[in-house]
Amino acid sequence: MNIEDCVGCALCQPVCPTFQETRLEGASARGKIAFLAAYSRGELSETDPHWGETMTLCTSCWACEEACPAGLSIKDLFLEWRENHPPTQWERHLRMLLRLATITPLGVRTLLPLFFLPLRGLKSRWKAPLPVTSIHPPKSFFFPGCFSRYAVPDAATSSYKRVLSLDSFKDVAVVPSGLCCGSALINNGLLKELPATATPFLEWLEKRNPLAVITADNTCGQTLRTLHHSLPSHLEKRWKRFAPRFQILQEIDPHFPPKEGFQSACHNEHRCDKPEATCCGFGGSFRWQHPSLSRRIGKRRLRHLGFHEGGDIRVEGPGCLAHLRRLVPPSQRARIRPWTD
Ligand code: SF4
Ligand code: SF4
Structure with a gap:
């Protein structure tokens, strides 16, 4: 084609x-x-x-x-x-910042939270719970993704609780901060930088050898499952071994999707089958590159979802959640909630 x-x-x-x-x-x-x-x-x-x-x-x-x-x-x-x-000048600047903030675990831990400050507001950063106390090393892990961890900590908490509520996952630890799926690099023309984010993640996977890594962030989950296709051959084979172990919470949670007022993430197989645009206008770097258009698309989406008629909105993607909340007055933000809430 x-x-x-x-x-x-x-x-x-x-x-x-x-x-x-x-x-x-x-x-x-x-x-x-x-x-x-x-x-x-x-x-x-x-x-x-x-x-x-x-x-x-x-x-x-x-x-x-x-x-x-x-x-x-x-x-x-x-x-x-x-x-x-x-690249345009804007893209050159964005790529420089992305390189600084994502290709080393230190950058992810220190700079990404600063990027997300305008979305998070003055709320404190998510603190991952203490490691599980089982006498055995945990075999399953929860990966909150950078947006949940640094922009919408309430989504990270409720997704983690939802994972723990599933019968098959009781002893679940959290993937340490600093590891990144690399989707921002893929979407912004930085495919060649992927080995830098994949290598520390791979080293952690090889050391812990988890049976499952569960995430509620669809973009991260889909990226991690297919990352080997974008890696050079020396990393491809190593990553491929772990690719089937990444699980997306929405695919195993019987309560997904919520029935009404639901903003689905774009990158999944549960998109509403409607002949209309269902994207909230967030789009990662799109929100920063075209802030006014991004806001207009988001407000249009909130109207379609019936927000102004008084209903609560459940949101699947953590980036979408952070974006939509910034479009409404602070007193109304609690009505825009993670789907796991
Ligand atoms: S859907 Fe759009 S891209 Fe696909 S054939 Fe029609 S005009 Fe072209
Ligand atoms: S914003 Fe439009 S052109 Fe871009 S991926 Fe979505 S539907 Fe396609």
Whole structure:
């Protein structure tokens, strides 16, 4: 499948949050693919500022790929472009910060919490509970993910409690802070840096040899399960051994998904099957690159979810939870809750 296979049907537009809010053709997958096609024919320069800006109008929700009847691998196309195009100044700064904050465990522990301060507000950071007291070393671990740990600590606590409530997981310790799944690197054109985040994680896995690592952060879970595809061969085989041991809480919890007022995460198999954009507009670095558009998409989503009619909203993704809470007055934030609450 390649970009010439786009049939121009526009079925990617109703599900695209950036298109729905801006009505700009270039914000949709169809528009971006037209840009890519023009570039491949030599009709556009990759340094064209309009072209660069247009390609960033994307929350990486990948709803377009699900909707595309032509079966285009839109995610692969866009990620390849992010990896290979000359970065804009904003992207250069972002990549420098991401490198500092994610590729060493020390950076993850010290700098990531600072990044997330505007989302967390003055709430204190999540303190992982003391290690389990079993006489045996724990065989299962809970991985909260950086967003839960540093931006929405209440989500980390309620997800951990939910894991402990499952019959098959009683003796569950927490993965130490400093380990990162690397999804921010993948989404921001830094695939080559992945070995730096994967290596300390791999060393920890090899030392503890867990039977299961459970996370409620879908993005982290999906990334960790498939990370070997993006690693160089000397790490690929080592990671592949552990890939099936990553479990996503939503797949094993009988109470998922909540029935009403539910904001699902984009990167899962439980997306609401509706012909409309369901992304909350967070999109990781998208929120920082396009703050006004990100907020507009989020507010639109809250309206669709019935927030203004008085219902509570349960949110699956911790980044989405932090983002949506910042869109409502402080007195209303408690109504936007982790789905595990
Ligand atoms: S990934 Fe999401 S935001 Fe990006 S073009 Fe596709 S539908 Fe639109
Ligand atoms: S849904 Fe697929 S084939 Fe149709 S316009 Fe969008 S990218 Fe092209």
